[in-house]
Amino acid sequence: MLVDYFVLSAPAGQREDYNAHIQRNGVLERCDRSLIDAVAEVALTGRGGAHFPVARKWQPVLEAMPTAARLTVVVNAAEGEPSSRKDAEIMRRNPHLVLDGAVALSQSLVTGTYAAADIVVWLHEGDDISLSSIQRAMTERASLDEPPMRVMLAPARYVSGESTSVIRAVQSERRTGKATAFPRFTPDPARPWIQDDADGNPILVHNCETMARIGQIARVGALSYRATSLVTVTTPGGLRVLEVGPDTTFATLLASLGVVTPSAVLLGGYGGQWVEWLRIADLPVDPDALRTHGLSLGAGIIIPLAPDECGLRKTAEIASWMAGQSAKACGPCTFGLPAVAELMEKISHKAKSRDLRELREVCGLIPGRGACRHPDGTVRMVISALEVFAEDLDQHSHKHCLAHPRKHRR
């Protein structure tokens, strides 16, 4: 089955209001700890890109809760990347499912009578359709007995979607009444999603799709969970968002969208990795299956290389965009990414072995040295291009190009 619905139940272009939502999905019962077991049972992974087991993120929260006064649950719907639109699509079509997830999650994590929960929806400035959809949703359920909910707006830049940015914004808003949205260095990089606010109260961040899935699991239970994937595919006609079943292959997916068979796809978006089409065509569009092949679906972003596009050029353009998105706070990112972008630009014109060597060396200096994962993703994408477009690289070293056979010839 190609299209399967677990999350995106409202038809494209339509917004499900609260009444339609409960008619289609049923009322959400009050949740308890059994939700945690259900989420662990279906082995739900985070859909912001990292695919970390969701239930494991809750362990430190559960440990902190007995002495905490408050839990802040944040829905991260700040989709920073131009080639991603799945979260916007959920926010526009099924905003109540997202809020259900946040409500269910706070109910199951905050059990004592002392602690309170509050819910924050983190959105990009300028994403007006999502904003009005979620604000209407909050109004529509204002009479329900649920934790207070509000929207916080993030500056529209790529790194605003980093969970560390979200946490920092919530913290600084609490302290100063004003939000700053730069990624914050977290003393424990192994778990950047949870951070105490100034008073030691946990802040828990989940991606918008993850939250919607939690909402559905709370409603249908582990047995009726559907392991679908939400993907954003770049097509000649623009971005297309689809929810597909775990048996859909990349070949079926692209064929259904009328996309011509590419030579490679950029999987997981700008911070993802290039993969040869032949390697991936018959694999299922499913994060777990891909993981067994050493691949990651990331945030569900699929960018097929168009037939007239040169993979190396495209990589250079993306690297330069990513360099421009650096928050310029950490040295290795501030200086490293522009160096990578510049070298990649040179190489996409003429692949001199000196520049290639230099590029690989610079790429080796960057990963793991920033406060957020932005530079690591960029480097991963560039390195994968050097592998996948190795043949093209060879052509480019003679100033030829596989995509434009005549263009570079003099």
Next chain:
Amino acid sequence: MNDSTTVMTNIVLRINPQACDGIGMCAHLAPDLISLDRWGYPLIPTRVLDVEEISQATKAVKGCPRKALHLSADQ
């Protein structure tokens, strides 16, 4: 176990890359541990430190003008 047994925790050196100024004081204070990259920013070993390394690392931690370095237990 008796009293003379030291319970060693695994200590690692960490850096807050946002606080670091890239001037490189730490590389002078802990030359065997920290070197500087081509942009002048310190390359911090990720491994668990031994006793001697901890004492050098402590000098760097104390001497860092931006308080960008700290020792922490590796989990």
